[in-house]
Amino acid sequence: MGPDRLAAGGLFPLLTATQVRSPADTGMSTYDDDEIEFDFFDEPETAEATQRGRRLPRRDRSGNGGSGDGPRRPPLRAPTGLVPLARLVGLVAIAIAVVVALVFWVGACQGKSKHDEYASYASNVRAIAQSSQSLGVEFANKLIAATKQADLETSLQQYAQQEQQAYDQAQQIRAPGPLRRIHQHLVDALELRAKGLAGLGDALSQTATLKDVSTAAQRLTDVAALLTASDVVWDQLYRLPATEELKTLGVTGVVVPESHFIQNNDLVSARSFGILENRMHPASTGGTPSGKHGDGLVSVRVLPQGTDLTTATATTVKVSADLSFVATVVNSGDFQEVNVPVTLTINAGGTPIVRRQSITIIQPAQQQTVTFSNFNLPTSAFGAKATVKVVVGAVAGEINTSNNSLSYTVFFTLSGP
Helix, strand or coil, X not given: CCHHHHHHHCCCCCCCCCCCCCHHXXXXXXXXXXXXXXXXXXXXXXXXXXXXXCCCCCCCCCCCCCCCCCCCCCCCCCCCCHHHHHHHHHHHHHHHHHHHHHHHHHHHHHHHHHXXXXXXHHHHHHHHHHHHHHHHHHHHHHHHHCCCHHHHHHHHHHHHHHHHHHHHHHHHXXXXXXXXXXXXXXXXXXXXXXXXXXXXXXXXXXXXXXXXXXXXXXXXXXXXXXXHHHXXXXXXXXXXXXXXXXXXXXXXXXXXXXXXXXXXXXXXXXXXXXXXXXXXXHHHHCCCCCXXXXXXXXXXXXXXXXXXXXXXXXXXXXXXXXXXXXXXXXXXXXXXXXXXXXXXXXXXXXXXXXXXXXXXXXXXXXXXXXXXXXXXCCHHHECCEEEEEEEECCCCCECCCCCCXXXXXXXXXXXXX
């Protein structure tokens, strides 16, 4: 490209003849050509570059009205030494403490949520367990006192329906994950109770025409084995495994409820059902149970003075508001006895005072006590000789009744203050 074009393009101005000097005119030698600087290749600075390169005057903070003669502040420097390091360590420690606190807080919330879940489950189970156990007590009382087969069959069917309802309720309980498999054994226990009660009702109707009491009693015992098995399932397959699982999970303060339908296994034994059959069908056995049967009176104690009555001499009895007589009865036979009547009579002039109690069930060689209280003695009873007589009623099949009653001579006197 020629100079004319360069000039025309505005890359650099075209020099006139007067502006161009020879080396001789400028006093330069040809050797100075190498030192010539071609400034026309340098472009003028743009406005942006000029502004960027221009520095603003520093504001005077000395208070001298803008003059720069005052003392200058030393320039700020980055902190060095142990102080910044200590600050950094402190911030890191605070951050770690916050993280740890958050972890513990989240863990505590999760632990409380887990505890509440298992506590709620145990509460739901406890309601069923207590209801079923109470029904077992009612069943025992009914079995002991039953004298009519039709009434007992009706009660057994009602009990079976109540256990069936408990079974349905247990199936509706949503057990926590780790306990779901174990919870099924609770359901199984309730199912055994419902089937056992219904089966007893059916067995009673089937054995009504049997002449052999032992055969009928054995059939009832076989069916009642479902009731005792239900207690084993509840304890061994449900309660104990559930308790161990809670320990493994670290859940504390939650108690897995127990439930015993049969409090005394002898209640559903062949011997007990034989007694039941004899009560309900005395004609089938001629009214005379086989084996040795009988009860006897052991002693009578006066409370609160703690004196035993004796037939040898008269006993002074101090009368107070809490006066009571405690009779001890023993089963002198070889069989369980139920509903044993015990009567106390005080003859102190005027109308005799009679109190009656009953022993629900008593095992062979077992002793049980019966307490008589709430006496309102007449005025004529004080200062005169009185008689206290206790009689233990004879049980079915009892032959020897000589030890069933005792009479004691007493003198009633007011207790001192």
